[in-house]
Amino acid sequence: MKMIQSRLAFKVPEVKPAVSKEPFRIGKFEVLLDRSKCTACGLCAQVCPTYIGSAIVEYEAFKKPSGILRVTNARAMCEGLVCRKCVESCPTKALTVRINPQYLILGDKRWTADLILSTWEQAESGKPSGRYEYRVGDSGGGFDKIRFDFELEEEVSINEIFEAEDRDTSIVLNRRRDGRPEISIPIPVYSADMSFGSISLRVMVARAIAAKAWNTFTSTGEGGYPNELIPFKDHVITQVATGHFGVNAETVKRARIVCLKYAQGAKPGLGGHLLADKVTPKVAEIREVVPYISLFSPFPFHNVYSVEDHYRHVQLIKDINPKALVSVKVSTPIDVDMVAIGSYYAGANILQVDGGFGGTGAAPDIAKKNIAMPIEYAIPMVHNYLVREGVRDEMVIMASGGIRTAFDVAKIIALGADGAVIGTSELVALGCKRCGNCERGRGCPSGIATTDPALSLLIDPEWGAQRIINMYCSWKKQWNYILSKLGLSSIRELRPKNEVKFRKGRFNHLVHLDHLR
């Protein structure tokens, strides 16, 4: 009853344009103009009024008698090699169309340039343009080889997605009936733990505003609870991690959910590491340490070496805050199912399983690539085990680590999770380009994963929040569409009731392309 009320009270936030503040944008194609051949006849601008016609080539640059100019346009995109009208119309052959070399270096196999660009589009306007792939990456396995069966049957059109009627995408974060609140969130995601230190305070605030607007949660991460987040306390998870930075009874009592972080998918078995450069006086104050000294969080909790210790650890939090839900964040060893059942008996409400391809502010490359298994394997293992033990319906399983798109979220739910925890996608919405330089020197050159006071000014919290809100608006539409395609009324029905078992590459509306027979 209480749940229904809260759902009625919630109003889906509005999409408001939040365009990039950068004057230039990366497109897939671009036009080069050879000034020594150009006679300024203007034919190209006539055949292509949207792109070349409204391009910004400075008069001063055009006055130069020779050299190659890039024809750039902050608003429209070049249609590329299929069009070439400008090239063909040019009487002096001064124009060439090419794939933008910057598009080629953007992103990586998991986060392709297309995924980054389409996430930016969704953050700006609440809708992907369809120009770029917005569902899968190019890693050659896992999500990138899994499709919903309807995707194989016909093209998914953006218009159809945005016309799909509203479906129930809410999930409940406590199913234990342990007297603690049954918190419901209207979308099956909340936002991941990132500390002040790994990201800037302004980014944390942006994420908190977005979490409040979507009536979901964000997390403090391991870097303490900055006062700036107190206005959003109903939407902020307090994380208790091995370093215990800024963790005290007050911050544990403040939260509706407390997360015990045992491991992180990107560097499981290793502790946290914040390099000295990023420990500015403000970071140091909140973490109660000395500035500009590298900070290590040990691995693991040295008070938890057994399931019994784990039980006491969970109970400790529950005793301090009788109303909070306890979330346990673990990574994915081969026996992750055992860990899951242990956490169930320890009394956890939420189990967050963080897969090996998860994000990090800094980790040795050897760990990121080689330790722990991907989330696509871990979730079915955990789900199946809990089903067999007969306790699946009491645990909430949140998947994280390598979940990039609305379709990834839906796929992981169809593989046995209740919902997902989103980190990197939110940062990409804010303008992250996945360049991987978060850890060095002043930190992120885009002002996201930085503690540098000047760089962090690049992100305005209100603007950033709107971009994250817009991204989730777009995701929400995509979930509506998937559910309507599958004939389901609620995203909770997408989670399998029984064990995950693929037959001939198919299971629960999913198709694995490598195993399809």
Next chain:
Amino acid sequence: MNTGVNRLNSTFMRYHIETREAQWRFKLPPKFRVKIYNNCVNVQECVQACVYNVHRVGEDGRVAEPVEELCRGCHRCTLSCPKGAICVELNPAFERLGDSYFTPERIENIFFEAETGRVPVSGAGYGGAFSGRGFDSFWFDFSEIVRPTRDGIHGREYISTSVDLGRKPHNLFFDDSGNLVSKVPENIEIPIPIILDAPLSSSSKSNLNLALAKSASILNTFAIVSADDYSDDLSDYGSNLILRIGPNEARKVAGLIKTSPIVELDYADNALDENRITDDLRFVRKVNPAALVSARFLGEDSVTEKSEASVKVGVDMIHLHVEDETVVHDPDVVKRIIRGTHTRLVERGIRDQVSIVFSGGIAEAAHVPKSIILGADAVAIGLAYEIALGCKVCHGSKHEAGCPLKVEEGDVELASQRIVNLVGSWRDQLLEVLGGMGLREVRRLRGELGRAIFFEELEMKIFGDEDDSE
């Protein structure tokens, strides 16, 4: 037992590799090219935007040529230029480095490790392929909650990376009064599971061998040197050298055998011939009874049979080698060779009577623990240190300007420091992995397939049909 630590110093010291910045005489081509097109009208937004100082204002007050080596590919300048004048692209010269296995990124990492001795660290999640072949087809398992991890990298707990070379008896015999009557064979303990293979390329071998011997002595491990390449300058490092002798060479180099702690009989080019191994072994034992004897086999062809036979006739070590070029074309060969040989010897109950050293396709730090998980005791690195010294991975095909891998006489010190740095960085990464797995010594990792998560198995278990996986 002749331990690595004791050979260095009579009192106990924690093993530590001293790394030092060591700039090689050339650099790799920068990864990115930063081009400024004619659109530039000198608004200098890029100078403001770049946090890596790629863009600067020149003396003439205009935007100067970008410093490409400093570029990290963050796209900041390109996005903040109001005229769209800046284009950052992948440098084709960088892309051309190496091949599909020794990728430009791997070469870049090796260069960084050799230069600084540090562990490559970066932000954001892993961006590579979901899985791959060979060493890339499995992940490490790690400790969680109920299995304590070990903190090796920050020095709070000591994790041993020592391994033993040599045979261990299957069982011990005691007389009635409890005295040991078995003769326990000599083992040699090396403090890292990495030895330096003999150089592959032919250019300026003598200096390279000297640099290798020097590094081996600093690291307290071994460098393999061919009897043909043996020169007098190496005699100072004799206790850190493994003497490799080719077919029918043994009798010609009896003098060298006498002073070598380990002798490697190279059967790379030959079919299995137990009599010959027996003969050679008998000869080496006669000349130098204390030396360990290793048999080296090349490639996959009947390697398990050869290994089994040579253990039975009494060799102390097996060196399994596969050409790097073979691994490039068939990365899974490493799994078949190491796992196949290890499993065969375990099944025959003779695995502990020999140490297995593996070489070939070792291109990054993770390949050391991965070889060990598959069943090797130690690895020998070859191409990796050659890359650190300028090899461009041509696999024997000639460069127009000659092999770029040259260790000039004056460079020996620097070259050995780079090798030491590389091994130091790899050891630190080994410690990270062991710590994460909760292991206190690398010996326990050998053949521990339970500490590996294999892609094929998981993929079938989760996404395959049940009938197929059984």
